[in-house]
Amino acid sequence: MAFDLTINGQSISLDVDPQMPLLWALRDVVGLTGTKFGCGKALCGACNVNVDGQVVRSCMFPVSAAAGKNVTTIESLSEQGDHPVQVAWRKLNVPQCGYCQSGQIISAAALLERNPNPSDADIDNAMSGNICRCGTYTRIRAAIHRAAEDRS
Amino acid sequence: MSRIEQLSRREFLQRTGKAGGGLVLALTLTSACQPGREDAADASVVAPNVYVNVRDDGVVEIYCHRSEMGQGIRTCLPQIIADEMEANWDRIKLIQALGDEKYGDQNTDGSTSIRQQFDLLRTAGASAREMLIAAAAATWGVPAADCVAREHAIHHAASGKSAGFGDLVSAAADMDVPEDVSFKSPDEYRYIGKSMDIIDGFAMTTGQANYGIDTVLPDMLYASIERCPAVGGTVKSLDDTATKSIAGVTAVLQLPDATSPPLFNPLGGVAVLAENTWAAQQGREALDIEWDYGANAEYDSASYREKLMQTSRDAGRSVLNRGDVEVAFGDAATIHEAEYFAPHLSQAPMEPPAAAARMTDDGGCEVWACTQDPQSAQQTVAGVLGIDKSKVKVNVTLLGGAFGRKSKPDFIAEAAWLAKEAGHPVKVTWTREDDIRHGYLHSVSAQCIKAGLDADGNTTAWRHCTAFPSIGSTFDATATGPSAGELGLGFVDNPYAIPNMRLEAGDATAHLRIGWLRSVCNVYHAFANCSFVDELAYLAGADPKDYLLRLLGPPRHVDPTAEGAEYGNYGQGLDTHPIDTGRIAAVVEEVADMAGWGRELPPGHGLGIAVHRSFLTTVGTVAEVSVSDAGKLVVHELWTAIDAGTVINPDRVKAQMEGAGIFGMSLALHGEITAKGGAVVEGNYDSYPVVRMNEAPAAINVHIMDVDAPPGGVGEPGVPPVAPAIVNAYFAATGNRVRELPLRNAGLA
C-alpha cells in the first residue's frame, strides 16, 4: 500500500508496510540516515523528527500515520546547517560522538519555537526524553540558552 | 588490556621509511573526508610515514588511524601532526585510516591514543617537516639548518626566499627520510594545548555524519539476529514458516554455534535477512526457536552475588604484602570492616553495534563498521570466513559511542559471515535489547576491606580482598580469577601510606561474556577504596579531605612491584608516569578548593570527595548532593580536577570530564544488569536507565592541572571517582552509608 507524504519539502510516495515505523522508512527506504535508531521503544529520542510542527519519535510512529503530513528531519532543519540551534551547538562544541545530536537538535529547535527564552527547568522538561550516553547535557543546556540569545 | 605497542623514534623511522624515500604524492583531489578513503596511498607512493601526505596543491592529508567515539581523537590527532609540521589548520584534510598493521596499534581503548602515541605522532609531523625543509634547502642551495618551517611554508631568512608546502612536493620526493628529528618546544606550539573546534562539528549537527549503522551498500540486505538468551546456548529446533511469509523477508540463516571461550566470535543464533530493517525485525519476531541453554543455563545473579561476597570475605591469594597486617590488627585501637558490591553493567552506547559487509571478487571481504579496533576486526572476520586477514578490508566509520563495547568485533564477523552465506552485501543492526542482553558486560564485583586504626586515628593496617570474574574468561574458558592486568587497575597501585597492607584476589567463574567498560576494574576498585577512606575519616573524627591527604602521605613515588606485586602501569614506565602521591594530593587540594570545601552548605546538602589515578592520570571529584522530598538523591553540582600531564585540547579534556561525570552518575544511580536462568533480565533504557537531562547536575566544573609531564589518558579516568564522591556526599548529607551500587536499589533513584 502506498502512502503520500512530504519529506523535507519533497512529495514522496512510499509503498511499504503501513506499520513500518517512519524511522525505518526514512533510513532504509528514503535513504535519509541522519535520523538515528537508539532504542526502538520511544525511550531515547535519537529518532526524533518533526511531523506537522510536532516532535515525534519516529521509531514508534507508523508510516501510515504520516500520510498527508509534512515531515522535517535533521537534514532539512535549515538549508545551510545554520539554524541557531545548530550554530550554537558548534560554538559550544556540544557533540562528543554526535550520535544523539540529530534528535537533541530537533527537540531543542521545537522547544525554542514554543518558548523563545526557556529556563533551565523548561529545558530539563523539554529535553529529558533525549538520552545522551556521552553526557553532553550541561553543554546542551548552555547551547539552548545561547541559541535563544542569538535568535532574539 | 589492550596490546601495548610503543615505537621508539628509530623504530618508527625504520618501519615507515621502508616503503621508500619520498613524500606521498597524492595526485587526486577528492571530496569531503570519507571514512576509509585511502586512494592517495595507492597513487605512486611512499612515505616519510604513513600518517601524512603532502599534495602538490598544498593540502596536507592526515590519516587518523584511531577511532572517533566521542573522545575527540579526530581533532586531537591532526592537532599534534599539524603542529609539528607547521601546517595550517585550514589546509589540512583528515582521512580515516583503514585497518592496517602498517599504522601500528590501532586499538582505541585503554585511553592510549595520546598517552602512548604522542611521540609517534609528533615524529610523523616533524619528519614530514624536515623533508620539506631539506627539499627547500636543496632547491635553493642553502644549508637546511638555515631554513625554518612556518605557516605551511619553508622560509630562508637570509635570502628572503619562501616556498609553500605544495610547491616543494616534487623536490621532497627525492629526499631521504630524516633519521633524527627534534620536536618543537612547548612555547612554539600552535595547536597543541589549544581548544580547536571539533573537526566533525558540522557533519554531526546536520545529520551528515556517518556511523556504522548508516552504511548502505548496493544490493544490500538488512539482518536482525535472534540469539540464545544464555551465553553458549544452541538451537534445538527452528520453525521459520511464519517468518518466511512476511513481506520483504528474503532468507533465514542459522549462524555457527558460539565458541568456548567466546573470544570475539559471533554468539550463534538465527538471522533473518530482509529488504529493510523493519521486515528483518518482524521476521525475527515470528521465528519459533527452541533453545538448549547450555552450560550457563543456571546463572542467577542474585545467588551468584552471595557466593562472590563470601569469596571476598575469605582469604584470597595475596598479591601485595607490606609489613604484617595481622600483627597490626592485633595492636589496633579500632578495627573497621566493610563490604562493597557492584553489579554487571552494559556499555549501552547510543549507536548499538552495527556493521555492513560484502564479499569481494578476489574472495576477500570488505566491511564498514563502528569498530574501536579495525585490526582485530580484520583478524576475527578472517577467522570466521577462513581467509587471510590481508584479504579483509575494514573501513572505520564514526562510532556512536563505544565505551569498550566496540573493541569486540563479534557483530562485524556476523555481518561478514552472513554476506558470504547470502551472496549479498549484508548490514547487521543490533537492537537495543540485543546490545544489553548479548554484550560483553562489565564484571560484577565484591570487595571486603578491613582496617586497623591506632589511638590517634591513623590507619596502621589495611587488608583488601577483591573478587570478580575476569575478562580473561572471554579468551580462556578455564580462567577463574582476576588477572594481574585487572589487578593493576586501581587495586595493587594503592597509593596510601599505610605501614601494613595486604591485598588479595578471590577467584570467580564467569557466566556471561565479560569485557571492558570505560575505565574497567577501576570503577569498582575506586568505589570501594574511596568510600572506605571516607569511612575511616569519620571513624578517626577527621575531615574527609584532610584524612585523604593524611593517607596519601608525604610526596613520593609508589612502586607496587617493589612490594611483590605484578604491575604494568598501563604499559608505560613508572619513570615517565610515576604513581606520584604529591601530584595526587595536589589534585585533591585543587578540587576541594574549587568546590569550596568546608563552606556552609544549604540545609540537607552534603559534599563528598574522591580521588583516583587510572590510565596514568589522576582525577579528583567533589559532589554536592541532597535528598529530595520524594526521597531521591539529587546531584546538584560536580567539581573535577584532572592531572593528565600534557594536554592536547583542553576543551576536549573538559568534555571528557563532563561526560565521565554523567557516565559515573549513571552507574552510581541506576546501572545494573542482572540475570535469571542464564539470561540477562534488563533489555532497554527503561529497565537499564541512564542519567537524563533532568538528573544532570546544574554544572560540572572542570579544572585541568598545569603540569609539565608526559600525557596521561583522558577518555576513562574521569569515571572512577564519581560514584564514591556521590556516596560520600550522601553520607555527609544524611549519615547513611551505602556500600553497594546502584543507589536505585536503596530507593534513592
Ligand code: FES
Ligand atoms: S529510537 Fe526512537 S526513541 Fe529511541
Ligand code: FES
Ligand atoms: S554525543 Fe554521544 S550520545 Fe550524545
